[in-house]
Amino acid sequence: MEAFASLADGLVVAIQPANLLFALIGVLLGTAVGVLPGIGPALTVALLLPITFKLDPAGSIIMFAGIYYGGMYGGSTTAILINTPGESASMATALEGNLMAKAGRGGPALATAAIGSFVAGTIATLGLTLLAPYLVDIAVSFGPEDYFALMVVAFVTVSATFGDSPVRGLTSLFIGLMLGLVGIDLLSGQSRLSFGVPELYDNIEVTTLAVGLFAVGEALYVASRRHIQEEKLEAVRGSLWMTKEDWKRSWKPWLRGTMFGFPIGALPAGGAEIPTFLSYATERRLTKYPEDFGKGAIEGVAGPEAANNASAAGTLVPLLTLGLPTSATAAMMLAGFQQYGLNPGPLLFAEQPNLVWGLIASLFIANAMLLVLNLPLVGLWVRLLMIPQPWLYAGILVFATMGTIAANPSPVELIMLTVFGVLGFLMRRFDFPIAPVVVGLILGPIAESQLRRALSISLGDPMTLLQSPISATLLAIALIALILPFFLKGLGRFKAVED
Amino acid sequence: MTQFRKGLWRGALAAAAVAGFVTSAAAQMELKIMAPAAPGGGWDQTARSMQQALTQAGIAKSAQVTNVPGAGGSIGIAQLVNNSKGDGNQLMVMGYVMVGALLTNKSPITLDQTTPIARLTTEYEAIVVPADSPIKNAKDLAAAIKADPAKVTWAGGSAGGVDHIAAALFAKAAGADPTKINYIPFSGGGEALAAILGGKVTAGISGYGEFESQVKAGKLRLIGLTSAKKTANVDVPSIKEQGIDLEIANWRAVVAPPGISADQKKALTDTMDKMAKSKEWQEILKAKGWEDAYISGDAFTKILADEQARTKEVLTAVGLVKS
Numbered sequence: 001m002e003a004f005a006s007l008a009d010g011l012v013v014a015i016q017p018a019n020l021l022f023a024l025i026g027v028l029l030g031t032a033v034g035v036l037p038g039i040g041p042a043l044t045v046a047l048l049l050p051i052t053f054k055l056d057p058a059g060s061i062i063m064f065a066g067i068y069y070g071g072m073y074g075g076s077t078t079a080i081l082i083n084t085p086g087e088s089a090s091m092a093t094a095l096e097g098n099l100m101a102k103a104g105r106g107g108p109a110l111a112t113a114a115i116g117s118f119v120a121g122t123i124a125t126l127g128l129t130l131l132a133p134y135l136v137d138i139a140v141s142f143g144p145e146d147y148f149a150l151m152v153v154a155f156v157t158v159s160a161t162f163g164d165s166p167v168r169g170l171t172s173l174f175i176g177l178m179l180g181l182v183g184i185d186l187l188s189g190q191s192r193l194s195f196g197v198p199e200l201y202d203n204i205e206v207t208t209l210a211v212g213l214f215a216v217g218e219a220l221y222v223a224s225r226r227h228i229q230e231e232k233l234e235a236v237r238g239s240l241w242m243t244k245e246d247w248k249r250s251w252k253p254w255l256r257g258t259m260f261g262f263p264i265g266a267l268p269a270g271g272a273e274i275p276t277f278l279s280y281a282t283e284r285r286l287t288k289y290p291e292d293f294g295k296g297a298i299e300g301v302a303g304p305e306a307a308n309n310a311s312a313a314g315t316l317v318p319l320l321t322l323g324l325p326t327s328a329t330a331a332m333m334l335a336g337f338q339q340y341g342l343n344p345g346p347l348l349f350a351e352q353p354n355l356v357w358g359l360i361a362s363l364f365i366a367n368a369m370l371l372v373l374n375l376p377l378v379g380l381w382v383r384l385l386m387i388p389q390p391w392l393y394a395g396i397l398v399f400a401t402m403g404t405i406a407a408n409p410s411p412v413e414l415i416m417l418t419v420f421g422v423l424g425f426l427m428r429r430f431d432f433p434i435a436p437v438v439v440g441l442i443l444g445p446i447a448e449s450q451l452r453r454a455l456s457i458s459l460g461d462p463m464t465l466l467q468s469p470i471s472a473t474l475l476a477i478a479l480i481a482l483i484l485p486f487f488l489k490g491l492g493r494f495k496a497v498e499d
Numbered sequence: 500m501t502q503f504r505k506g507l508w509r510g511a512l513a514a515a516a517v518a519g520f521v522t523s524a525a526a527q528m529e530l531k532i533m534a535p536a537a538p539g540g541g542w543d544q545t546a547r548s549m550q551q552a553l554t555q556a557g558i559a560k561s562a563q564v565t566n567v568p569g570a571g572g573s574i575g576i577a578q579l580v581n582n583s584k585g586d587g588n589q590l591m592v593m594g595y596v597m598v599g600a601l602l603t604n605k606s607p608i609t610l611d612q613t614t615p616i617a618r619l620t621t622e623y624e625a626i627v628v629p630a631d632s633p634i635k636n637a638k639d640l641a642a643a644i645k646a647d648p649a650k651v652t653w654a655g656g657s658a659g660g661v662d663h664i665a666a667a668l669f670a671k672a673a674g675a676d677p678t679k680i681n682y683i684p685f686s687g688g689g690e691a692l693a694a695i696l697g698g699k700v701t702a703g704i705s706g707y708g709e710f711e712s713q714v715k716a717g718k719l720r721l722i723g724l725t726s727a728k729k730t731a732n733v734d735v736p737s738i739k740e741q742g743i744d745l746e747i748a749n750w751r752a753v754v755a756p757p758g759i760s761a762d763q764k765k766a767l768t769d770t771m772d773k774m775a776k777s778k779e780w781q782e783i784l785k786a787k788g789w790e791d792a793y794i795s796g797d798a799f800t801k802i803l804a805d806e807q808a809r810t811k812e813v814l815t816a817v818g819l820v821k822s
Contacts, residue, residue, distance in 0.1 A: 140697040184604070187683070199570075201573065201604060202570055268690050323712050457652050459649060459650070
């Protein structure tokens with residue numbers, strides 16, 4: 001196998017002490033910035049670019065990859081412990097992860113996230129090694145109509161998991177869709193619902209919405225209920241580590257999450273959010289313990305976390321083989337390549353095999369480092385929950401504000417954070433699920449612009465959605481996903497009668 | 500006596516300080532460079548490269564880069580005009596894209612309110628088609644557009660940006676109605692490139708750097724660049740040389756706040772003149788693949804005014820700006 005021989009050569013590059021050091025700096029830095037909401041790996045790489053100008057190309061690109069993977073890890077830690085997703089990709093993790101943490105199972109939640117990320121990252125990196133040239137052809141053949149169909153699948157599957165009442169879930173979703181319309185419309189260049197406020201022209205930042213709804217809203221809610229009853233948090237209930245049962249419930253979601261994350265991450269407009277939501281929805285549907293969802297189900301952490309990390313490896317497929325940056329971080333890594341006069345693309349594998357395979361090999365190493373770094377820290381992290389509640393939530397507010405301001409230093413951003421915080425509080429108070437709002441904000445604009453692009457290309461003929469085989473297949477899947485639950489419900493009733 | 504001595508000493512110090520300040524005002528400026536965009540984009544990279552060249556070559560004592568992202572630079576320019584008035588150490592990076600963005604966003608602040616200093620770099624637009632496309636050259640593409648502008652789909656950057664304007668100008672030069680062009684905006688170069696490689700659109704338009712490696716690998720066919728004459732880095736004659744009257748460049752420049760004195764303006768211009776000639780800046784241009792397009796003073800002020808007028812005309816023609 002040629003790929004394995006090349007990978008072995010790459011390992012030789014990656015285990016040079018200097019490169020190991022760069023990988024270590026990268027993962028540490030990445031974890032640190034991933035923890036802070038708003039400051040992501042993209043910003044970090046951007047700020048480091050001028051500093052690394054004089055460094056060895058292999059070393060600094062290996063460091064950038066470490067930052068990327070580290071950021072994906074760090075984001076989940078705060079999502080689980082304090083319900084503050086550091087990145088939009090770790091939002092799905094916050095849903096069940098934080099509930100687990102509140103039930104004293106923060107240890108297993110963090111462990112399944114760390115191990116799941118490792119498993120997914122490793123499998124996906126292996127996929128990158130072996131499948132990159134084939135996968136990229138499929139990824140490029142994905143047209144706007146196919147993306148739209150993928151969004152339909154995401155909407156259908158995710159909306160089924162919107163809590164107990166579909167009406168409340170859909171209300172939340174539509175709030176999100178409306179927020180998604182704010183700003184300059186990409187296709188016409190006209191601004192919508194921005195009321196002449198220039199800060200709103202650039203659309204609503206997903207992290208601002210997520211942090212406002214999740215963290216600020218939660219802090220307000222807890223504060224409002226303090227005089228009624230003080231919620232006692234127990235940091236550790238049962239084992240700090242994953243039990244045999246936890247392992248049994250985690251390994252399948254890890255693998256399924258990888259199956260969502262890697263291919264969708266490899267799509268030029270795929271991203272990391274969609275696979276995490278799809279994974280969450282799938283786990284919720286397939287679980288043998290549906291009663292646990294909404295109370296802290298380990299499957300709901302294991303799946304999205306795996307999907308999240310696998311998509312990071314997927315993003316490198318179009319970047320390395322085509323020079324297509326498909327996420328903000330990938331775009332920064334591309335700039336990193338270019339500052340050394342290297343152009344990622346079809347020729348990079350041939351011209352710079354040492355560099356490319358060194359990078360891929362160092363991804364394996366970065367993954368292993370992250371696992372070693374994170375697992376021993378689990379015990380330390382969960383102590384965070386032992387901080388008295390007023391202090392903890394005050395800290396969360398400071399943390400959320402700081403992250404927002406650091407990412408976008410503007411008073412309007414802070415006002416939005418506050419408004420979304422109040423919205424989150426009201427939604428909690430009146431029992432509306434908050435996740436669909438963020439889902440709507442992320443998926444709505446993508447679905448809209450892809451549909452309009454598809455129709456623009458087909459000169460307004462809607463049949464283009466059915467003529468593309470990929471799109472037709474995905475729409476069929478969406479239709480089945482829509483009908484199947486009713487059918488299964490009927491079947492279940494039938495079974496119950498039979499029993 | 501002691502009192503008198505002290506006074507004398509103080510006076511001497513003050514005089515020395517003033518003299519030192521006057522002689523080294525240009526040489527030792529403490530510059531602040533604003534990139535009106537998030538870290539990582541073209542303007543940010545330009546600002547950080549300036550910082551690198553200015554400090555390494557010892558032209559400025561320090562150069563601090565700040566980022567004010569938002570709305571194609573509309574938020575950055577508002578901050579420059581409103582908060583930095585008369586500040587002779589402040590510069591802002593801007594570019595052709597900002598000219599269009601200010602018009603489409605109906606920004607109350609215009610570039611006329613700033614003090615133009617110098618144009619730094621330029622990048623020509625490239626038009627490409629998939630390798631298996633029947634369109635071989637600019638004439639073929641012009642003929643297709645003339646036959647039915649709606650059937651020729653263009654993939655490029657955001658609506659009203661330089662890619663969109665260049666596509667409209669191409670249609671106009673080809674003798675077709677520029678309001679009828681079927682331009683499909685994509686966010687970021689990657690997505691547009693995927694659509695072109697996948698054969699979803701007829702043609703792609705963007706800075707040549709976005710397409711270079713695909714063209715060299717034979718996956719895309721270069722129709723031509725929007726330069727006046729063929730440039731050394733490509734094998735294809737420019738679009739103008741192929742008989743389509745289209746010339747456009749995506750340039751980047753620096754401007755200063757309004758209300759600075761003539762001396763302050765001269766100091767800033769001198770600093771930029773020195774930077775543009777420095778070995779450090781030239782090395783950065785080479786490494787980044789940016790074309791040197793340095794022009795300062797009144798010549799740049801005129802270019803800025805001309806570009807604003809032409810852009811307004813095009814954007815009004817394609818319906819993005821209501822006159």
